[in-house]
Amino acid sequence: MMREESIRIPFRFAAGRAGSRMLAALRDDKQILGSHCPVCVRTLAPARPFCPECGGENLKTVELGSGAVLVSWTDMPGRGLFALVRPDGADTAMIHKLLGQSGDFHIGARLRAVFAAERRGHIADLQGFEPDPGSAA
Amino acid sequence: MRHQVIIAGLGDTESALEDSRSIPEMVLAAVQTALADAGIDYGAIDSVVTASVDLFDGITASNIAVTEVVGAVMKPETRISADGLAAIAHGACQIWSGAYETVLVVAHAKTSMARYQELTQWAMDPIHVQPLGVDFLTCAGLQARLLAHGDAGADRRWAQIAADRRGRASRPLAPASSVEEILASKPVALPLRQGMCAPMGDGACAIVLRGAATGAQGPVLRGIGYDLEPHALGDRDLTHWHGLERALQRACKTAELQRAYAHFDFAEPSCLFAHEEELFTAAVKLREDTEISADGGLLAACVPVVAGMSRLATATRQLRGAEDGGRRALVHGTWGPVAQGQVVAILEGTPL
Ligand SMILES: [Zn+2]
Numbered sequence: 392m393m394r395e396e397s398i399r400i401p402f403r404f405a406a407g408r409a410g411s412r413m414l415a416a417l418r419d420d421k422q423i424l425g426s427h428c429p430v431c432v433r434t435l436a437p438a439r440p441f442c443p444e445c446g447g448e449n450l451k452t453v454e455l456g457s458g459a460v461l462v463s464w465t466d467m468p469g470r471g472l473f474a475l476v477r478p479d480g481a482d483t484a485m486i487h488k489l490l491g492q493s494g495d496f497h498i499g500a501r502l503r504a505v506f507a508a509e510r511r512g513h514i515a516d517l518q519g520f521e522p523d524p525g526s527a528a
Numbered sequence: 529m530r531h532q533v534i535i536a537g538l539g540d541t542e543s544a545l546e547d548s549r550s551i552p553e554m555v556l557a558a559v560q561t562a563l564a565d566a567g568i569d570y571g572a573i574d575s576v577v578t579a580s581v582d583l584f585d586g587i588t589a590s591n592i593a594v595t596e597v598v599g600a601v602m603k604p605e606t607r608i609s610a611d612g613l614a615a616i617a618h619g620a621c622q623i624w625s626g627a628y629e630t631v632l633v634v635a636h637a638k639t640s641m642a643r644y645q646e647l648t649q650w651a652m653d654p655i656h657v658q659p660l661g662v663d664f665l666t667c668a669g670l671q672a673r674l675l676a677h678g679d680a681g682a683d684r685r686w687a688q689i690a691a692d693r694r695g696r697a698s699r700p701l702a703p704a705s706s707v708e709e710i711l712a713s714k715p716v717a718l719p720l721r722q723g724m725c726a727p728m729g730d731g732a733c734a735i736v737l738r739g740a741a742t743g744a745q746g747p748v749l750r751g752i753g754y755d756l757e758p759h760a761l762g763d764r765d766l767t768h769w770h771g772l773e774r775a776l777q778r779a780c781k782t783a784e785l786q787r788a789y790a791h792f793d794f795a796e797p798s799c800l801f802a803h804e805e806e807l808f809t810a811a812v813k814l815r816e817d818t819e820i821s822a823d824g825g826l827l828a829a830c831v832p833v834v835a836g837m838s839r840l841a842t843a844t845r846q847l848r849g850a851e852d853g854g855r856r857a858l859v860h861g862t863w864g865p866v867a868q869g870q871v872v873a874i875l876e877g878t879p880l
Binding site: 396398402404406407410413414435436437443444462463464465466467468470473474475477483484485486487488493498513514515 | 586654655656657659660661662665666669670671672673674677714715716717718719720758760761762763766
């Protein structure tokens with residue numbers, strides 16, 4: 392015998408200080424934020440409350456470009472394309488979606504960020520990244 | 529001097545795509561077999577370490593559902609929410625420290641209860657990643673693409689690994705298939721195809737660890753080490769299992785072995801995807817005569833959480849069966865997205 396159940400419980404996840412700044416910038420300015428660690432001399436994407444390398448909290452919030460480089464991607468049929476992308480100005484990559492067909496992409500390709508018309512302070516305000524037609528790379 | 533830890537008893541359920549028993553029933557079967565194998569009863573257990581993941585069980589504090597069957601009523605019990613081999617590490621420390629003489633370690637999972645991959649979404653960052661629908665399989669696909677970059681033969685090699693492993697298993701959870709069939713199998717997270725992924729199922733494993741002072745016989749758990757990588761994939765070097773290198777270094781240190789000269793007769797890696805076996809061999813730099821995944825490993829049959837403990841069980845059987853007895857095995861477990869957590873155990877058979 393099996394008892395069938397679907398667990399559905401509403402949750403509220405706090406985005407925190409850095410996460411909230413990041414989501415507000417996506418919503419209000421179509422801007423991706425990162426954090427620069429002066430100790431590691433490394434700019435992290437997306438914005439962080441602390442440096443994952445040295446643990447330092449003394450990070451400087453920086454505006455990253457809307458252009459990006461494709462670091463890796465995967466095609467999940469029925470679910471779309473997911474990617475690790477490194478926004479211009481960042482040293483690390485972030486996970487997001489790719490907009491287009493698998494054949495449009497290759498590692499190292501130039502991408503540009505696409506933002507939703509209606510934004511609500513959510514990671515999906517950034518719809519994903521598409522091939523940058525202005526780039527031959 | 530540190531107390532010696534003996535693998536005194538083993539018990540596991542045969543992993544199945546769906547085991548119709550309840551979790552406590554599965555766990556009970558594994559525990560009874562392990563206790564019989566060790567020649568002891570519940571009364572001899574000083575302490576229990578369990579490994580389970582609430583999300584997979586659909587119950588919070590999932591260890592409280594197995595308290596009775598693991599013999600933990602009115603006993604100290606510790607729960608580890610990671611791979612079962614990490615629970616072995618904690619059990620071993622209890623004996624090494626002299627706190628207890630007999631520790632029962634138990635792991636279980638039942639993937640048939642829910643959609644396993646969908647559940648793994650809830651292990652991802654809830655602000656930046658989970659809302660995108662990223663799960664462990666997505667992460668593995670991102671890693672595989674990076675590894676296949678500029679390496680045209682990668683997918684064929686991975687298919688070969690999966691075919692070999694599944695081919696040597698007596699009861700694989702996915703049918704044995706040829707390289708061509710694996711290369712043509714369903715794309716799941718390209719470049720990964722279904723045939724390159726470990727088939728998931730239900731199971732439980734119990735292992736009795738005992739101090740040498742009890743007179744227990746069996747392979748000796750010489751060393752153990754583990755390591756964690758950062759959570760965010762973009763913060764990590766996904767082309768190497770650096771965490772495994774560090775975990776093995778630590779395991780060698782606790783085993784008082786020189787990492788550079790430590791030879792292993794058997795290696796039991798936890799590989800959930802065929803490309804992970806290449807990451808494993810690159811990180812541990814085994815000699816060519818090391819036998820890897822004697823029973824097909826996780827690419828043939830995988831029960832999450834139980835995974836690393838099932839590798840320990842297989843390595844123990846290998847050492848028990850070795851003719852001269854005096855052999856060494858490297859056992860490996862992982863947990864989290866693209867093996868964020870890595871754990872290594874070093875086992876030695878007793879020379880006859
Ligand atoms: Zn830093």
